[in-house]
Amino acid sequence: MNFDFTEEQSMLRDSVARYVQDSYDIETRRTIADSESGMSAAQWQTFAELGWLSVPFAEEHGGFGGGPVDTMLLMEEFGKGLVLEPYLATVLLFGGLLQRSGSDALAAEYLPKVIEGSCQGAFAYLERQSRFALNDVKTSATRDGESYRLSGEKVVVFNGANADALIVSARTSGEQYDADGISLFLVPANATGLEVKTYKQMDGQTVANITLDNVEVPAGALVGEAGAGMALVEPVVQSAIVALGAEALGIMAQLNAKTLEYTKTRKQFGVAIGSFQALQHRMVDTFMAYEQTKSLLYRAVCELEEGADSAPATIHALKVMVERAGKLIYGEAIQLHGGMGLTDELDIGHYAKRLMMINATFGNGDYHQGRFDELRCA
Amino acid sequence: MDTRFSPEDIAFRDEVRAFFKRAYDEELQARLADKSSFKDAVVDWQKRLFEQGWIAPNWPREYGGTGWSPTQKYIYESERAAHGIRDVVPFGLQMVAPVIYTFGNDEQKERFLPRILRSDDWWCQGYSEPGSGSDLASLKTRAVLDGDEYVVNGAKIWTTYAQYADWIFCLVRTNSEGKKQEGITFLLIDMKSPGIKVNPIVSIDNHHSLNEVEFNDVRVPVANRIGEQDKGWTYAKALLAHERTTIAGVADSKRGLETVRQEASQEINGGVRLLDDPLFRKRLSDIEIELMALEFTELRVLATVASGGAPGAESSLLKIKGTEIQQAIQELRMDLAAYYQGVLPNDLSAEQLGHEFGSAARQSYMYGRAATVYGGSNEVQKNIIAKAVLGL
Numbered sequence: 001m002n003f004d005f006t007e008e009q010s011m012l013r014d015s016v017a018r019y020v021q022d023s024y025d026i027e028t029r030r031t032i033a034d035s036e037s038g039m040s041a042a043q044w045q046t047f048a049e050l051g052w053l054s055v056p057f058a059e060e061h062g063g064f065g066g067g068p069v070d071t072m073l074l075m076e077e078f079g080k081g082l083v084l085e086p087y088l089a090t091v092l093l094f095g096g097l098l099q100r101s102g103s104d105a106l107a108a109e110y111l112p113k114v115i116e117g118s119c120q121g122a123f124a125y126l127e128r129q130s131r132f133a134l135n136d137v138k139t140s141a142t143r144d145g146e147s148y149r150l151s152g153e154k155v156v157v158f159n160g161a162n163a164d165a166l167i168v169s170a171r172t173s174g175e176q177y178d179a180d181g182i183s184l185f186l187v188p189a190n191a192t193g194l195e196v197k198t199y200k201q202m203d204g205q206t207v208a209n210i211t212l213d214n215v216e217v218p219a220g221a222l223v224g225e226a227g228a229g230m231a232l233v234e235p236v237v238q239s240a241i242v243a244l245g246a247e248a249l250g251i252m253a254q255l256n257a258k259t260l261e262y263t264k265t266r267k268q269f270g271v272a273i274g275s276f277q278a279l280q281h282r283m284v285d286t287f288m289a290y291e292q293t294k295s296l297l298y299r300a301v302c303e304l305e306e307g308a309d310s311a312p313a314t315i316h317a318l319k320v321m322v323e324r325a326g327k328l329i330y331g332e333a334i335q336l337h338g339g340m341g342l343t344d345e346l347d348i349g350h351y352a353k354r355l356m357m358i359n360a361t362f363g364n365g366d367y368h369q370g371r372f373d374e375l376r377c378a
Numbered sequence: 379m380d381t382r383f384s385p386e387d388i389a390f391r392d393e394v395r396a397f398f399k400r401a402y403d404e405e406l407q408a409r410l411a412d413k414s415s416f417k418d419a420v421v422d423w424q425k426r427l428f429e430q431g432w433i434a435p436n437w438p439r440e441y442g443g444t445g446w447s448p449t450q451k452y453i454y455e456s457e458r459a460a461h462g463i464r465d466v467v468p469f470g471l472q473m474v475a476p477v478i479y480t481f482g483n484d485e486q487k488e489r490f491l492p493r494i495l496r497s498d499d500w501w502c503q504g505y506s507e508p509g510s511g512s513d514l515a516s517l518k519t520r521a522v523l524d525g526d527e528y529v530v531n532g533a534k535i536w537t538t539y540a541q542y543a544d545w546i547f548c549l550v551r552t553n554s555e556g557k558k559q560e561g562i563t564f565l566l567i568d569m570k571s572p573g574i575k576v577n578p579i580v581s582i583d584n585h586h587s588l589n590e591v592e593f594n595d596v597r598v599p600v601a602n603r604i605g606e607q608d609k610g611w612t613y614a615k616a617l618l619a620h621e622r623t624t625i626a627g628v629a630d631s632k633r634g635l636e637t638v639r640q641e642a643s644q645e646i647n648g649g650v651r652l653l654d655d656p657l658f659r660k661r662l663s664d665i666e667i668e669l670m671a672l673e674f675t676e677l678r679v680l681a682t683v684a685s686g687g688a689p690g691a692e693s694s695l696l697k698i699k700g701t702e703i704q705q706a707i708q709e710l711r712m713d714l715a716a717y718y719q720g721v722l723p724n725d726l727s728a729e730q731l732g733h734e735f736g737s738a739a740r741q742s743y744m745y746g747r748a749a750t751v752y753g754g755s756n757e758v759q760k761n762i763i764a765k766a767v768l769g770l
Contacts, residue, residue: 280764280770284763292671296667299674321671
């Protein structure tokens, strides 16, 4: 048993940490967040040059061959800098689905482009009625000779505004809530009949609602097997939840460190407010919440890497913990910063808003606790 | 990062299981459950562990420790708890022994450590006083040097199992000038010394495990002093950190939670198992998720210690979280027992009574209130983290 990182892993973490510190300060981020795309193409190109976009991909696809530990270290540092560039959407979801799909031709075509930074991707899974149920899919895909025709609407598509290509979940058989009968299709963003409506989220991301009106794709655009999309989506989403947990941990570290620093310097009643026991004990609570989240993240990463049977339950538990700890930590951070905590000028609120969006992504704490209970109390 | 068990670890686990199955037999379990034979049964069990060589996993090898890796310690603890076996009585093996082998002289090591390993002596802890609880350093029990003996006067309180003890390790005041931490001395006192009186305290679980211990002109040889006079606080602080690494009780809580889950599948309300009640399930998983995390927090601390780090203020985190979880499990079990949570010990069989665990739930819940108080209250632990980790 060990919790050490390899030399390669430490180098990866240090390189991201250094970059975030030197080139991604809060003002840089603010400019990127205010831009139309909500990301920086120049930053993305640098990520490609530094090799970060290749991390989770197998060497046969030109990747770094990294595992969950590598992704964790990278995402944790991204979290500290509130990095806006769509690593989750393009690399972990779009790339992750392609890598696992067994659709070799598509993987061979797209993964090298993802790795070199020339292709932005997205995964369009959510529909306006579906909330957290990935299997609630009404968008239809109908076979038409050597093609499929897709019709329906996808909402809150991460990176949907910038994507060159999207993987879209659509129903090829079954009823609205059936897990079976969902298929994934690779759809170019410029396909005829595809319409993109973009809008901003509070964490600075630009997302999109995407309408598909009889969009035609060749049969070769099928990602994975027809009707078996959920078997592909579930492990990719599980890995993505762990990656989001790492991003959240990085954010929590920053919030705790900044709050602690503030209470040591902010003076009221003639003393630093950090000298008050009422505040000290609350900061101990946030410290413990951080450590507990870190432990559960490590547990999830190890189980994921080891392919343990317990991994799905642990990942549900992680999502619950991330929400619970996150709300405590950002809540205390805002409160202890007093009036300053309410300003847009200070970065505290921006960290808080990203944690809120992470909580909603792929199911909030209540949703995952329910799933956890189903596994544990059968 | 890797938490997989190696083939050697699996073989070790099988060995531990086989030993527990063989050595922790039904006759011993019956004697442990009977108040009149409890002490002898505990000593008997600990002697079996000693003969197996497993009595002191956390001691350095040179003094009789096992030399186990963190993984092996984790496996041993998990199996012990899974077999429903209580941990060894901590006062000798886990509390005073580390002080003796770290700060004691050779004569003291030779005199006390082998007897602790063999459970020949039963130890108790003399820290808290009627006037000194969380503010431990304010203690007033006085020791005055008279020739080559100290004369001790005062009282200790909350002394678990003092009624069984052969020895007590005490913090006593030898100097009232200067900082209160600087005039404290660490003494080992024979409980058979004239002038010692043990007064029982019945706790809210209706049991007697706590005591007050009075010292009236008790004479203690200087040879029983650990280290230097007036330096006892330093030694005690090191001991407290040790106490806290074992205080989380993760393995026992895992077993406790599984017991509650099992019991919740038997308790029915309006035809519905409690285990199928969403509110009950949520309370169960609230605890389990924290426990899953704490298990890895403990492993992280163990790994740090194994690679040469000291158990520092992180052990305060283990204490706080571990005891919160213990109490949450106890509370859940009380609620599960419903009307039967009040059952006092009686002569009825479970069948006559109509319930299996009400009395046990009550007792562990009631005595369990102690966990957030002892070993330095959880509020004191927060003060420690605030100072040592957060630098406040």
